[in-house]
Amino acid sequence: MTHSQDNLNLFQNLCLELRRGSLILAVLACLRSEQYGYTLRKALGDRGLDIEEGTLYPLLRRLETQGLLLSEWREAEKRNKRFYRLSPLGEEILAKLLAEWKAIDASLTEIVKG
Amino acid sequence: MPPLDRYLSNLAKLLPADQREDILRELSEDIRSEFEDKESELGRPLTEAEQLAVLKRRGNPLQVAAGYTPNQGTLAFGPQIIGPVLFPFYVRVLTFNLGLTFLIVGAIFAAVSLAGQPIHFGDLFSSIILQLFIQLTAVTVIFALVEKHLSRQPHDWSKEDFEKNLKAAIHSRIQKNIQTGPKEVSRFDSMAVLIASSVALLWMQSIWTNQYLIFGPAALLIALAPIWHVVYLPTVFIMLVTIFRAGVNIARPDWVRFRDVVSVVIDAASLAIVYTLMFAHTWVVPADAAASTSQHVASVVNQWAPLAISASAVIALAQAIKNLIRLYKNWRWHPSSQQPSH
Numbered sequence: 001m002t003h004s005q006d007n008l009n010l011f012q013n014l015c016l017e018l019r020r021g022s023l024i025l026a027v028l029a030c031l032r033s034e035q036y037g038y039t040l041r042k043a044l045g046d047r048g049l050d051i052e053e054g055t056l057y058p059l060l061r062r063l064e065t066q067g068l069l070l071s072e073w074r075e076a077e078k079r080n081k082r083f084y085r086l087s088p089l090g091e092e093i094l095a096k097l098l099a100e101w102k103a104i105d106a107s108l109t110e111i112v113k114g
Numbered sequence: 115m116p117p118l119d120r121y122l123s124n125l126a127k128l129l130p131a132d133q134r135e136d137i138l139r140e141l142s143e144d145i146r147s148e149f150e151d152k153e154s155e156l157g158r159p160l161t162e163a164e165q166l167a168v169l170k171r172r173g174n175p176l177q178v179a180a181g182y183t184p185n186q187g188t189l190a191f192g193p194q195i196i197g198p199v200l201f202p203f204y205v206r207v208l209t210f211n212l213g214l215t216f217l218i219v220g221a222i223f224a225a226v227s228l229a230g231q232p233i234h235f236g237d238l239f240s241s242i243i244l245q246l247f248i249q250l251t252a253v254t255v256i257f258a259l260v261e262k263h264l265s266r267q268p269h270d271w272s273k274e275d276f277e278k279n280l281k282a283a284i285h286s287r288i289q290k291n292i293q294t295g296p297k298e299v300s301r302f303d304s305m306a307v308l309i310a311s312s313v314a315l316l317w318m319q320s321i322w323t324n325q326y327l328i329f330g331p332a333a334l335l336i337a338l339a340p341i342w343h344v345v346y347l348p349t350v351f352i353m354l355v356t357i358f359r360a361g362v363n364i365a366r367p368d369w370v371r372f373r374d375v376v377s378v379v380i381d382a383a384s385l386a387i388v389y390t391l392m393f394a395h396t397w398v399v400p401a402d403a404a405a406s407t408s409q410h411v412a413s414v415v416n417q418w419a420p421l422a423i424s425a426s427a428v429i430a431l432a433q434a435i436k437n438l439i440r441l442y443k444n445w446r447w448h449p450s451s452q453q454p455s456h
Contacts, residue, residue, distance in 0.1 A: 037140060038147040053144055054173055057137070058181040073139075082140050 023051060025101055027059060028094045031069060034085040036076070060084055068093055117165045118145055121175065127301050128179035128199055137182055145169070176261070195258045203306040204257045210310055211253060215245045215317075219330060221422055225415040226332045234331075241330035248320075248327075252313045260305065299363040299373045308360035315353045318346075335411045337401045341394035345387050352383050374441040381434035388427045392420070 026049050030040055037057060044051050063069045068090035073082050086094060115123075122138055129137050148168055153160055160168075172178065180198045196204050219241050317327070326333040359376040363369060391397070397419040400408035 036143075038144050041144075052172075053141070054178050054181045057140060057144070061133075061137075061182070079143060079146070080139070081143055 023049065025097055028068065028086060028090060031084050031086050034083050036081040036083050117162055117169055121169045125175040125178055128175055129182055131300065133182065196261050200257055200261055203302045207306045207310045208249065208253050211249045211313055212246065215249060216242065218328060219245060222329050222332055225418050226411055228414050228418065237331040249313065252316060253309065256309050298367040299370055301364050301367050304360040304363040308357055311353050311356045332411065335401050335408045336398040336415060339396045339399045341391065341397060345390055348383065348387055352380055355380055370444055374444050377437045378441050381437050384430050385434055388423065388430050391423050392427060
């Protein structure tokens with residue numbers, strides 16, 4: 001493997017780590033209004049946060065297991081779809097996470113400015 | 115079978131059984147939505163090649179299933195050799211095979227030691243390392259091949275008719291009493307049994323040509339008695355039936371009764387073999403009939419062997435009773451079985 005390939009892999013791994021936490025926040029924030037998986041993925045993608053299905057659906061399941069999301073199967077557009085929305089616990093946690101995110105953002109901005 | 119159905123049915127084999135239907139419904143819905151979006155962009159139905167391109171982008175079923183599987187580890191030397199879906203079964207098979215082998219090697223060395231022969235740490239160590247190497251290599255290679263096979267792109271996947279099987283499984287799950295009815299046979303358990311039995315069969319074959327594999331350095335002193343030749347073919351037959359049973363249940367996990375009946379038959383045959391062994395009186399013979407050391411070691415091993423065989427008999431009997439109870443319970447749950455008679 002070449003040196004530039006190594007660097008690219010390293011960068012991609014770091015990007016993945018950086019995105020992982022942000023994606024949870026983005027998903028929780030998007031689900032303040034009820035959505036099903038496909039529209040959620042499109043909504044995230046339209047705002048510049050592309051997420052693979054293989055990442056999104058297991059994440060939704062995990063968040064639901066943790067009690068942060070509620071889901072139900074319902075008919076929409078003539079087909080059964082699974083709709084997700086934030087649970088009361090999810091709303092509470094999201095508010096705390098957003099506050100944390102803003103604090104991190106402010107600190108980072110200060111650090112990067114030097 | 116359309117590419118989507120083939121993709122989903124192959125994925126179904128790899129998903130955790132308790133979430134399978136739910137995950138499949140959701141993924142199916144998601145993929146159909148993507149198909150519809152693309153169709154409305156193009157103003158025409160997608161061709162099979164275009165559908166395959168969508169599925170290929172989503173990743174092969176093994177990768178997708180890995181996302182839903184609790185990560186219990188992977189095996190990788192650079193590229194990943196065994197992924198998170200197969201890894202727990204790899205560990206289970208390896209542990210079972212190594213445990214059994216070390217038990218046998220340990221018993222042989224203990225017997226040799228009881229016979230008053232000096233045990234050199236180097237001999238014991240080299241025997242253990244050799245067994246470790248053989249088992250590790252065989253099991254890893256088999257699992258790596260399975261992983262490679264399962265990791266092929268969706269369009270290269272087996273074209274077997276899993277759709278019917280999947281629909282039947284979903285139907286039976288929804289319609290029947292899910293809480294108390296018998297669970298379908300885990301495909302990965304069957305795969306683990308198939309691989310463990312295959313490795314055991316290969317190991318048994320190797321023993322005949324090289325008894326060092328079972329006796330270690332004591333192979334210079336003792337050899338297997340003729341009774342093992344008597345039970346060899348029936349044992350091979352039992353292993354082949356076990357492999358066949360596991361193979362069938364990989365393709366048809368809903369054939370629970372088939373598993374139950376065949377297991378009971380295998381248990382009965384195993385008990386017959388253990389019974390034959392119990393009354394053999396001689397299990398090892400001196401490798402060199404003229405050497406007194408060989409005779410002494412063989413006599414000590416023969417003195418202790420009934421204990422080991424009795425323990426095997428107890429385990430085999432317990433297993434048989436457990437499987438018989440399982441057969442009885444499952445039979446009662448399906449008084450008018452929907453399964454084909456096998």
